[in-house]
Amino acid sequence: MSDAPILELADVVKRFGSRTILDGISLSVAPREIVCIVGPSGTGKSTLLRCVNGLEDIQGGEIRFEQTRVEARAKSIKAVRMRIGMIFQQFNLYPHLTALQNVMLAPVVVHGEDRKIVEERARALFEKVRLSPRINAYPAQLSGGEQQRVAIARALAANPHLLMFDEATSALDPETVGDVLAVMRDLAVEGRTMLVVTHEIRFAADVGTRMVFMDQGKIVEDANPREMLAHPKTERARQFFSSIRG
Amino acid sequence: MNYTFTLRTVFPYLGGLVAAAEMTLTLSVLAILISLVIGAAVAVMRRSRLRVVRFAGAAYVEVMRNTPLLVTLYIVYFAAPAIGIRLSSFTAALLGLSLNAAGYMAEIIRAGLIAVPGGQFEAATAQGMTMGQMFRHIIFPQVFRTIYAPLGNQFIAVILASSLASAVAVxxxxxxxxxxxxxxxxxxxTFVVAAVVYVVLCQTINLARLQIGRMLFRQPEARR
Amino acid sequence: MTGSLVFLPLFIKATGTTIWLSWLALLIGAVGGFLIALLRTSRLWPLRVIALLYTEAFRSVPILIVLFFAYFGVPVMLGFDVSPFVAATFALALHASANMSEVVRAGIESVGRGQWEAALASGMRMREVMRHIVAPQALRVILPPSVGVYITVLKESSLASIIGYFELTRTGLLVRETQGGGFGPLLALAAIYFLLSYGISLCGAALERHYAIGGATTSTDAVVGGMA
Structure with missing residues (x-):
């Protein structure tokens, strides 16, 4: 962990009206770390991700990504977003474009890269997410799991320095969850830096290098996943883990 | 009943009919284009963060949809001179028709915008797209797809409505x-001939719409 | 502006005339539309074609030329005078019947095949199925968009002014002339039409909410369409 942090959050506060969603979050992520954020629903995990790439503005504290200050309304936000890949719970693929076009759009349009080079890279990415045969299908023709893997390829196409997964498997049929988790596992092995909001505790324990437990807008615990699962330090975390193990 | 239907009696007037049909078409096409611009602006107003702007947009739509086109035409036709603007019959009719059609157009476009899920805006933003890029590559293609069919209906409605321009001497x-x-x-x-002209205009648009639609939206809709 | 109050009784009377004309046309149009819808859903294809042609024709021809034909053409052809009122009622009703037939058809078709089959299987005759099973269900789908049809008729009734019938619009124009121009009377016209039409559309929206059953929503504009 001697590398300089890629992402730093210092005392971040996010409010919607009078409701405080994030209540003083401080977190530092080093390159190649895989940080899994867990906790009860409605505790601000997704909001945290959305603040990192400026989909939401913040009311207090500071977020820095690769030395750039993240400000939702500043011009500099575009450069930040170009280096962060985000995968959404609902996939959010563009329905009027084929799988391949979905993956190629941002590199060509936003990054201004050459179409030929991008297409080559995109085809390799479909190989990686094991979807080469479905390359010309439209989102409506794909299953949820397939759509999510296209979304992962789309995020990777921009060569991001950080990947953020916002409950990437929550909207999937149980039988397709495995395919998506397998792809995420491959990415972890490659040494990608990942920020993963998830309810898949087993995945977090196997793949994560760090686990962050959040509750009511605060980080309650931050430790090695196995350690936290075996010996939660707080009562709240203990309750949460026992409740989801059912 | 000693009336015999003889189309030959209107032959001498057919030259005038061509010019008249051109006028109907010109009026309608221009009105559609202008109402598209005004309607888009009003639809965007209805999504504004400011309550006043939203209200103004909604009020425009309701007023236009709940007053007769004929009254709108008369108001434009008579009001312009009263405030010192000289409008030709054609300009007055075009303006009245466009203003009225824009009320319907705004609703069509609004429905098209609503049909784009919020996640699309988010995904495009997260990928670093500017507003312009997002509109061009993500929003417009999806909105256009939704409003394509109603747009054709609106075109036909405007052609039929343009007949009221005769009331202000167009x-x-x-x-x-x-x-x-x-x-x-x-x-x-003359009734039969005029009716045929309108039916031909409307049905041509109808068929063209289907044909162009087939060319534009060839991608399959079905989930596998 | 105080002088305008003199014309208030005139406007009120004219509003009554407009309502009477549009209601009558709607009523006749509703009966006609219902019959055409029955033809549209008939088992005999020639009947279906006739009904389809009827609806399509009146939806691709402006009502104003129908009105001119009824008022100027019919007397010449048949040799008897047609009053502006009769001509206007006739033209409005024809157009309304085409619109109504689409609304009624959507209503009839909204009742699933399964309902027909279940009722026929229980030994009901066609007429009984229509009356006890289909009609009550279809009515919920038909009622809200009928309000849209009425609003169209109401606005279209302004065209009667062109052939000289003294309804609301004609009265407004007359008042404007007696005042020597200006557009105050025209704005008054617009305001009265707006109040009538918007008020009715609010009732329609309430009706739609009242009859909304399990996500079955009806799209008024799609069925009725048209500008007026």
Whole structure:
């Protein structure tokens, strides 16, 4: 962990009206770390991700990504977003474009890269997410799991320095969850830096290098996943883990 | 009943009919284009963060949809001179028709915008797209797909509505029927001819819409 | 502006005339539309074609030329005078019947095949199925968009002014002339139409909410369409 942090959050506060969603979050992520954020629903995990790439503005504290200050309304936000890949719970693929076009759009349009080079890279990415045969299908023709893997390829196409997964498997049929988790596992092995909001505790324990437990807008615990699962330090975390193990 | 249907009686007037049909078409095409611009602006107003702007947009739509086009035409036609602007019959009719059609157009476009899920805006933003890029590559193609069919209906509605321009002395197909009928007393023939012109215009648009739609939206809709 | 109050009784009377004309046309149009809808859903294809042609024709021809034909053409052809009122009622009703037939058809078709089959299987005759099973269900789908049809008729009734019938619009124009121009009377016209039409559309929206059953929503504009 001697590398300089890629992402730093210092005392971040996010409010919607009078409701405080994030209540003083401080977190530092080093390159190649895989940080899994867990906790009860409605505790601000997704909001945290959305603040990192400026989909939401913040009311207090500071977020820095690769030395750039993240400000939702500043011009500099575009450069930040170009280096962060985000995968959404609902996939959010563009329905009027084929799988391949979905993956190629941002590199060509936003990054201004050459179409030929991008297409080559995109085809390799479909190989990686094991979807080469479905390359010309439209989102409506794909299953949820397939759509999510296209979304992962789309995020990777921009060569991001950080990947953020916002409950990437929550909207999937149980039988397709495995395919998506397998792809995420491959990415972890490659040494990608990942920020993963998830309810898949087993995945977090196997793949994560760090686990962050959040509750009511605060980080309650931050430790090695196995350690936290075996010996939660707080009562709240203990309750949460026992409740989801059912 | 000693009236015999003889189309030949209207032959001498057919030259005027061509000009009249051109006028109907010109009026309608321009009105559609102008109403598209105004309607888009009003639809965007209805999504504004400011309550006043949203209200103004909604008020525009309701007023236009709940007052007769004829009254709108008269107001434009008579009001312009009263505030010192000289409008030709054509300009007044075009303006009235466009303003009225824009009320319907705004609702069509609004429905198209609503049909784009919020996640699309988010995904595009997260990928670093500017507003312009997002509109061009993500929003417009999806909105266009949704509004394509209603847009065709609206085009037909405007062609039919343009017949009211005859009330403010624009010489289009309906006023052709009225004048030629009055001059020749052959109202049945002129009615049939005018009706055929309108049916041909409307059905041409209908067929063209289907054909173009098939070309534009070839991608399959079905989930596998 | 105080002088305008003199014309208030005139406007009120004219509003009554407009309502009477549009209601009558709607009523006749509703009966006609219902019959055409029955033809549209008939088992005999020639009947279906006739009904389809009827609806399509009146939806691709402006009502104003129908009005001119009824008022100027019919007397010449048949040799008897047609009053502006009769001509206007006739033209409005024809157009309304085409619109109504689409609304009624959507209503009839909204009742699933299964309902027909279940009722026929229980030994009901066609007429009984229509009356006890289909009609009550279809009515919920038909009622809200009928309000849209009425609003169209109401606005279209302004065209009667062009053939000289003294309804609301004609009265407004007359008042404007007696005042020597200006557009105050025209704005008054617009305001009265707006109040009538918007008020009715609010009732329609309430009706739609009242009859909304399990996500079955009806799209008024799609069925009725048209500008007026």
């Amino acid at each position: 010489e289009e197909v309906t006023s052709w029927m009225e004048t030629v009928g009055a001059n020749s007393f052959r109202f049945f023939e």
